[in-house]
Amino acid sequence: MGLDRVSRRQFVSGLAALGSLPLLPTGAAAAQDFAGRSLISSGFGGSTMDIIQKAVFDPFDKATGARSTQVPMQSAAALARLKSEAGNPQIDMYQFSGGQEDVAKKEGLIQPLTAVSQLDDIPVGLRDPDGSWVAWAVIAEGILYRKDKIKEPPRSYRDFLKPEYKGHIAFPAITNGYGVDFLVMLARAFGGGEDNIEPGFEAMKKIKGETIFKAASDLPSLFGQGDIWIIPYDSGNAFKLQTSGLPVGFATPEEGSPAVNITAVVAKGAKNADVANAAIDYMLRPEAQIEIARQMRWTASNPKTKLPADLAAEVPDVSQLAKLNRALINEQRAQWIERWNREIAR
Missing domain, CATH: 3.40.190.10 (Periplasmic binding protein-like II)
Structure with missing residues (x-):
């Protein structure tokens, strides 16, 4: 059942079960209206994809009116899909965990990120110097x-x-x-x-x-x-x-x-590139990164993210990578x- 179909009480209850994400985000993502727009992203499948959906995409959809869907595929398969659809991408946004973003950039399969307000906050090495990709979390x-x-x-x-x-x-x-x-x-x-x-x-x-x-x-x-x-x-x-x-x-x-980067990119020619950029901006928000750390113990890539003491004891800070x-x-x-x-x- 999508978030646009549940009651406010159900939504608040769901967030309570998840943790400390606020009901509505603030900042760049909240200022945009994508009502009726769709966003298709690759996902990692299984419980990992479910957690990312609930912690990131569902609140993003609630704030902006977008409707986000993840298609399960591992990173190598995702890169192959991106290549096969070059020039006419059916997936707007890709998530990688094995360095495929560099290959995608070299082959001209992705486009520079735009309207990602927090991109400059991310440390060098966790973002492409030309702005083509960003690590939104780190294992x-x-x-x-x-x-x-x-x-x-x-x-x-x-x-x-x-x-x-x-x-x-x-x-x-x-x-x-x-x-x-x-x-x-x-x-x-x-x-x-x-x-x-x-x-x-x-x-x-x-x-x-x-x-x-x-x-x-x-x-x-x-x-x-x-x-x-x-x-x-x-x-x-x-x-x-x-x-x-x-x-x-x-x-x-x-x-x-040692760090395994979880990166996000926008496919070149993506029909919903603006929605994808806004979603990536939301991924970099401290609120979303705290919830990912809470649910999976992944390290936040944004140095402005300050983990609660219980998490900080178990999750390395980005400076320790x-x-x-x-x-x-x-x-x-x-x-x-x-x-x-x-x-x-x-």
């Missing part, structure tokens, strides 16, 4: 740990080499993007980095006898059995484990939290995988 990586086994939160990626954790560590295979980031952060922790990965491999060799897993779907069983105490992963999955009842905490390492050189990583990834299979994998 922050860090250290997940069992609070009943590790009393003091881990402080560094170096902690994975502590002797008291031997036999209780799990880390993702390098075929998982988080596995690559773990390798890089180990390298950084021991004096190297993307341009000198040797310290990362040397550190990983010391824990190669530990449990290696493939995907996030393995986390509940790994932590649930009680033998695994510490894993490098992300704040969103830590929250999912917490809501399932597992005593899992999330720690931001002193080396910083570690910017990785993705271009350099991608250039070497094939070589690293080959070496990892030879030296680390069992």
Whole structure:
């Protein structure tokens, strides 16, 4: 049932269930009237898409009169759709999580953002210098740990080499993007980095006898059995484990939290580009970003967003993010995988 069909009492009740979003937004989005206009955006599917719809698009629709719909597709499929509809896009706005926005820009598939009043507030690195895309949220990586086994939160990626954790560590295979980031952060922790990965491999060799897993779907069983105490992963999955009842905490390492950007773009030639720009502006509002942090523990990209104390303790601030050189990583990834299979994998 759309928001334009529910009563005010139902709408207020729904917001109460969600959290602290105000009934009506203020600012650029509220000043525009898109009554009867439609906005079609790609979405990530599943519960993530549902949360974004309720926390961002539904309140935006209520404020502006627009009617927003998300079409579920993962980032690679979304980029393929954008390419296939070049010149006549049926989807106005796309959300990416794997860097596809850069490809879309290079191939001329997206148009510069306009009327996004908060774009300049977003830190360099979380927005395109030419204004073609913006990261409206960030999935922050860090250290997940069992609070009943590790009393003091881990402080560094170096902690994975502590002797008291031997036999209780799990880390993702390098075929998982988080596995690559773990390798890089180990390298950084021991004096190297993307341009000198040797310290990362040397550190990983010391824990190669530990449990290696493939995907996030393995986390509940790994932590649930009680033998695994510490894993490098992300704040969103830590929250999912917490809501399932597992005593899992999330720690931001002193080396910083590698960032997976959640970006938004407008398709070139989009029929509702003005609505899409207004929706992206709403995504950057502190109220919307607080609700996304509350529901998924994603980091707010807007530095003006001040999280309540209960969230700030669990979600890294944008200033704590570690910017990785993705271009350099991608250039070497094939070589690293080959070496990892030879030296680390069992």
